[in-house]
Amino acid sequence: MKTANEPGKVDRTPDVDRWVLPHIARMEGYVPGEQPQGGTFVKLNTNENPYPPSPRVKAALVETVTDRLRLYPDPIAREFRATAAALHGVEPDMILAGNGSDDVLTIITRAFVGRGDVAAYPTPSYLLYSTLVELQDGRSHVVRFSDDWRLKVDDFQKPGLKLVYLANPNSPSGTALTPVEVAELAESLDCPLVVDEAYGDFARENCLSLLKTHPNVIVTRSFSKGYSLAGVRLGYLVADARIVAQLNKVKDSYNCDALSLAAGKAALEDQAYLAETRSKILATRERLATALRTLGWDVTDSQGNFVWATGGRPAVETFQQLKERNVFVRLMRYEGCPPGLRISVGTDAEIDRLLEVLRGLP
Numbered sequence: 001m002k003t004a005n006e007p008g009k010v011d012r013t014p015d016v017d018r019w020v021l022p023h024i025a026r027m028e029g030y031v032p033g034e035q036p037q038g039g040t041f042v043k044l045n046t047n048e049n050p051y052p053p054s055p056r057v058k059a060a061l062v063e064t065v066t067d068r069l070r071l072y073p074d075p076i077a078r079e080f081r082a083t084a085a086a087l088h089g090v091e092p093d094m095i096l097a098g099n100g101s102d103d104v105l106t107i108i109t110r111a112f113v114g115r116g117d118v119a120a121y122p123t124p125s126y127l128l129y130s131t132l133v134e135l136q137d138g139r140s141h142v143v144r145f146s147d148d149w150r151l152k153v154d155d156f157q158k159p160g161l162k163l164v165y166l167a168n169p170n171s172p173s174g175t176a177l178t179p180v181e182v183a184e185l186a187e188s189l190d191c192p193l194v195v196d197e198a199y200g201d202f203a204r205e206n207c208l209s210l211l212k213t214h215p216n217v218i219v220t221r222s223f224s225k226g227y228s229l230a231g232v233r234l235g236y237l238v239a240d241a242r243i244v245a246q247l248n249k250v251k252d253s254y255n256c257d258a259l260s261l262a263a264g265k266a267a268l269e270d271q272a273y274l275a276e277t278r279s280k281i282l283a284t285r286e287r288l289a290t291a292l293r294t295l296g297w298d299v300t301d302s303q304g305n306f307v308w309a310t311g312g313r314p315a316v317e318t319f320q321q322l323k324e325r326n327v328f329v330r331l332m333r334y335e336g337c338p339p340g341l342r343i344s345v346g347t348d349a350e351i352d353r354l355l356e357v358l359r360g361l362p
Helices: 023-026 055-064 078-088 099-111 130-135 181-187 208-212 241-250 258-269 271-294 315-323 348-360
Strands: 095-098 116-124 140-142 161-167 193-196 218-222 235-238 306-310 331-333 340-344
Touching: 023 130, 023 348, 055 193, 055 258, 078 095, 078 235, 095 241, 099 130, 099 161, 099 193, 099 218, 099 235, 099 241, 099 348, 116 130, 116 218, 130 140, 140 331, 181 193, 181 208, 208 218, 271 306, 271 348, 315 331, 315 340
Parallel strands: 116 140, 116 161, 161 193, 193 218
Antiparallel strands: 095 235, 218 235, 306 340, 331 340
């Protein structure tokens, strides 16, 4: 506590500036997309899936809500890991589950990046990577994408590099490197390469096959996008079993609850439903991109469940005008780049409303 100016009185104001670690005090922190509450709105700002989860998920949750909820969940998620391993053709000891893929990324960062260590990632990309490095009091080596969203392997070379993050497909662009290009990057590194496939369910290819030939590759996956389970918080990684064994030491004791594990297992088991909703999203994504280009926007060829629109109307003004009309998109700003709009692929009705508003803006 601080000492008060008046004699005999103690200032009870917490001396937070002195208590908190200096590198935490310097941070700005990661700011998630806005979550509007109440009212009627079109929400296209956080890349949620516009369709409900598989019916099997609800059945699994109902079955799980018993008196067993008084017990702790399986700390190593055995049943879930077995299901994920069977789907991907790997061994269960190559899977680690987390409280969303952000938790998985946090576990990885805590294991490999210490004070003063260097971690690399591209830009423009997922803004959380810089926050994770800052939390460890590490140092960031930022590699800029080219104008056509390519990367140069040589740009990642940095003495003492401990970890590299690669969102693939990337956000906000929706672009993706091929597995051959990712393999080339992995081969150039003397550290783990995290291939963040949060949007992998919408992409043409994935990098899981690289695990057989590149032991430094770690692939992370999310249930928030393809499986419509953003609300239950579940993600996982696939990696060499020796890496997973070390990461298990870092994770929280019970980092996944019984409900999320049951929901995730059921979702993975219904690949037919995933294929059905994926097909709808890809069709709507193409229609949205075409319409935006007609309106004068530059739109990259996306492999995610969103599109990246720049160069049309002023992005900041358009974002605000859309919000005033209860249409939420994500305004993204990156140093050295003009702001742009990342627009999630919603239902056809939601996209119709977005386009109607855009066409009517003054």
